[in-house]
Amino acid sequence: MSLPPLIAAVCAAMLLLGSAGPLRAQTSPPAISIAVSRAAFRQGETFRLTLKASDDLKSTTVRFAGRTWPLYATGPRTWLTILGVDPTMPLGKQAVTVEAVTTSDVVVRARREITVTKVAFPSRRVTFDPAIQKLVTPEAVARERHAVQEAQRVRHPDALWEGPLLVPVEGRISSPYGVLSIYQGRVSGFHGGTDIAADAGTPVKAAGRGIVRWAEAIPLSGNTVMIDHGWGVLTAYMHMQEIRVTAGQRVEKGDIVGLVGTTGLSTGPHLHWGLRVNGVNVDPMPWAK
Numbered sequence: 001m002s003l004p005p006l007i008a009a010v011c012a013a014m015l016l017l018g019s020a021g022p023l024r025a026q027t028s029p030p031a032i033s034i035a036v037s038r039a040a041f042r043q044g045e046t047f048r049l050t051l052k053a054s055d056d057l058k059s060t061t062v063r064f065a066g067r068t069w070p071l072y073a074t075g076p077r078t079w080l081t082i083l084g085v086d087p088t089m090p091l092g093k094q095a096v097t098v099e100a101v102t103t104s105d106v107v108v109r110a111r112r113e114i115t116v117t118k119v120a121f122p123s124r125r126v127t128f129d130p131a132i133q134k135l136v137t138p139e140a141v142a143r144e145r146h147a148v149q150e151a152q153r154v155r156h157p158d159a160l161w162e163g164p165l166l167v168p169v170e171g172r173i174s175s176p177y178g179v180l181s182i183y184q185g186r187v188s189g190f191h192g193g194t195d196i197a198a199d200a201g202t203p204v205k206a207a208g209r210g211i212v213r214w215a216e217a218i219p220l221s222g223n224t225v226m227i228d229h230g231w232g233v234l235t236a237y238m239h240m241q242e243i244r245v246t247a248g249q250r251v252e253k254g255d256i257v258g259l260v261g262t263t264g265l266s267t268g269p270h271l272h273w274g275l276r277v278n279g280v281n282v283d284p285m286p287w288a289k
């Protein structure tokens, strides 16, 4: 049995009216929103950025402090990254911006203001024995850079660590993060980590769960281990007497990765403990609290 044409036409119109609401919602412009864990922080500190999108995205660009930052997927249309600044990066009020392109080629943007506060880092004068100073050659510096790049070539997309990090050795902090290093009367840069003085042979522990990405001697940092903790977080353990892990190995927080020593460009037994967030050297100590 078929309906009279007039009734059929009315029913079709009602169906269309009924679907007008959802149809309009689907065609509302795509949008992204960002949230930051803190709006103000000091040089050497870090913050988290989370991104949520109404639509599927095919590309995203996060810009902050004069560079771009990778994003890590944490759920449906949700991403995260960890950002930080070192003493060489821009200070003061600045924006973190995200530009994304949806799978239907719509460009969407979001921004947040962030204030980076200057820290009056002290300076230290270090004079090396000429024999040790000879280690600092352009070739040695290039090999150091290569090792750090190699260790970050693969970044685990999920967070492998949980809670605060473990300070890898107990001892006196002989040089904190950020100190300007003056070698042979010349400023040679800022201290990219925390130096902890301890007896040679003291076990060095992994700061958190992760995957060893580097476990080899390099000219200036000596026997070096670098651990990928996921989300772009990498810890480094340098100047060790001995390395006790191999690249590719998974480690748990507290596992012994090596022994304190004074290999490479070093004036006595200590551990240089470094932390990078997506390639930027930040202060590891706030991560251990």
Ligand SMILES: [Zn+2]
Residues within 6 Å of the ligand: 175, 191, 193, 194, 195, 271, 272, 273
């Ligand atoms: Zn150091």
